[in-house]
Amino acid sequence: MVSVEETHFDLNSANALPDTYTWLTPQNQSQPSQGPVSIPVIDLDDIDVIDKIGRACEVLGLFLVINHGVPEEILRRIESEARRFFSLPADQKLRAKRIPGDFTGYGPLPISKFFEKKFWSEGFTILGSPIKPASAVWPDGGHTQFCDTVNEYQQAILKLQARMLGLVMRYLGIEDENDWLHYIGEKGALQLNSYPPCPDPDRALGLGAHGDSTLLTVLHQTGEKGGLQCKIGEDQWALVTPKPGSLVVNVGDLLHIISNGRLPTAVHRVIVDADHHRYSFVNLWGTPPDVKVMPHPKLVGPGKPPLYRAVTWMEYLGIKTKILNEALDSIRVHENLGDDESIQNHNN
Ligand SMILES: C=C1C[C@]23C[C@H]1CC[C@H]2[C@@]12CCC[C@@](C)(C(=O)O1)[C@H]2[C@@H]3C(=O)O
Numbered sequence: 001m002v003s004v005e006e007t008h009f010d011l012n013s014a015n016a017l018p019d020t021y022t023w024l025t026p027q028n029q030s031q032p033s034q035g036p037v038s039i040p041v042i043d044l045d046d047i048d049v050i051d052k053i054g055r056a057c058e059v060l061g062l063f064l065v066i067n068h069g070v071p072e073e074i075l076r077r078i079e080s081e082a083r084r085f086f087s088l089p090a091d092q093k094l095r096a097k098r099i100p101g102d103f104t105g106y107g108p109l110p111i112s113k114f115f116e117k118k119f120w121s122e123g124f125t126i127l128g129s130p131i132k133p134a135s136a137v138w139p140d141g142g143h144t145q146f147c148d149t150v151n152e153y154q155q156a157i158l159k160l161q162a163r164m165l166g167l168v169m170r171y172l173g174i175e176d177e178n179d180w181l182h183y184i185g186e187k188g189a190l191q192l193n194s195y196p197p198c199p200d201p202d203r204a205l206g207l208g209a210h211g212d213s214t215l216l217t218v219l220h221q222t223g224e225k226g227g228l229q230c231k232i233g234e235d236q237w238a239l240v241t242p243k244p245g246s247l248v249v250n251v252g253d254l255l256h257i258i259s260n261g262r263l264p265t266a267v268h269r270v271i272v273d274a275d276h277h278r279y280s281f282v283n284l285w286g287t288p289p290d291v292k293v294m295p296h297p298k299l300v301g302p303g304k305p306p307l308y309r310a311v312t313w314m315e316y317l318g319i320k321t322k323i324l325n326e327a328l329d330s331i332r333v334h335e336n337l338g339d340d341e342s343i344q345n346h347n348n
């Protein structure tokens with residue numbers, strides 16, 4: 001029997017922002033600097049979709065997708081299952097509490113430890129089968145509906161992800177399916193996020209800045225206000241304004257590596273609101289366990305040395321949870337060719 005921990009603070013009934021959640025630096029204010037950058041909307045039925053999706057990945061690494069083919073009904077159902085989970089009493093949710101060293105579970109994310117303040121959000125991570133965590137929460141059989149919905153949602157998003165990856169690969173000049181199909185795994189991680197209304201939103205943060213350790217991340221969100229912001233420069237953030245019927249897609253570190261640095265990982269964060277309770281349902285798709293992720297052979301060659309060494313997804317997740325923002329740098333390869341060139345340039 002697990003009891004509510006003394007440290008568990010219920011965001012849903014809070015009427016003031018505790019110190020542990022209060023950010024002091026101005027970068028965490030809720031006024032997004034919109035700047036000239038707008039988030040591209042990619043229509044998957046567009047005749048020029050390869051070019052458009054490719055350029056969106058290349059420029060920002062984040063875009064909205066419409067005509068994505070994911071049935072509205074599945075999106076409604078994951079939304080209602082997530083709401084059903086988050087509205088449970090704290091001690092019931094805590095039965096699926098994440099234990100240190102594990103990815104699956106309810107509670108602060110692996111990245112929280114890199115930030116000095118807590119995030120104004122609740123998260124439930126499912127990596128692999130949902131059965132174990134869900135039946136811990138609902139021991140009386142209430143987990144089946146949750147698990148079925150999670151599986152269907154993930155299957156539908158997987159199809160979309162594979163389709164988009166194919167388009168992006170073609171943009172990069174990798175035409176043959178056999179050259180990229182092996183990247184597609186059967187399952188990714190599902191991250192359910194709840195951002196309750198916050199008594200002092202300007203001084204709180206829903207989720208701190210990070211890039212995802214994925215090929216592509218696909219997310220569905222509730223409401224019209226949004227909260228997700230994409231980094232567009234030093235201390236410059238663009239709000240990803242929701243568009244009805246669209247899903248958000250962003251490039252993660254694995255695709256960045258495969259593209260040999262051509263497609264940037266989208267760094268993003270989440271701000272919160274005083275009145276609006278937002279939810280997001282995030283599919284973090286990686287590669288199958290045995291796949292070595294490295295710059296694609298077709299994208300390296302004379303004058304284009306590989307920028308990164310090979311890693312498996314799990315190996316990379318391990319690195320990421322240890323050093324977060326330095327993870328990519330730590331697998332960067334120092335190429336002799338590049339060094340020679342820079343010496344030559346220096347001498348000229
Ligand atoms: C499969 C994944 C991907 C994880 C770790 C594990 C399960 C949860 C994912 C997230 C979700 C929230 C941001 C992030 C940065 C985090 O802290 O947990 C993600 C991380 C990553 O993309 O690196």
Ligand SMILES: O=C(O)CCC(=O)C(=O)O
Pocket residue numbers: 191193207212219221227228268269270279280282
């Ligand atoms: O809630 C969001 O919009 C983003 C969440 C996110 O970045 C994540 O779960 O990795």
Ligand SMILES: [Fe+2]
Pocket residue numbers: 210211212217268
């Ligand atoms: Fe993310």
